[in-house]
Amino acid sequence: MITPTQTLTVTIDSDTAAKLQASVDAGTYPSVTAAARAALETWYDPVQAKEEIRRLVQEGLESGEPIPGAVVFERLKRRYGG
Secondary structure (H helix, E strand, O other), rough: OOOOOOOOOOOOOHHHHHHHEEEEEEHOOHHHHHHHHHHHHHHHHHHHHHHHHHHHHHHHHHHOOOOOHHHHHHHHHHHHOO
């Protein structure tokens, strides 16, 4: 089912615009519109966002033995320099 869309014009501060663009540049979202839509969906439905966080935490817990953060950061430093 295709959801109907509506075009709106919204003015945002330059910091927020930069964050949206950074998410696109990082490859997280295909466009600023998609990034803004995701942000609005999260804002609009906090219950859904909490459920997603719980799902991701559970997925992490089930992925294997935990590794201390300090060990992970040390591995990253060795691999990528730092």
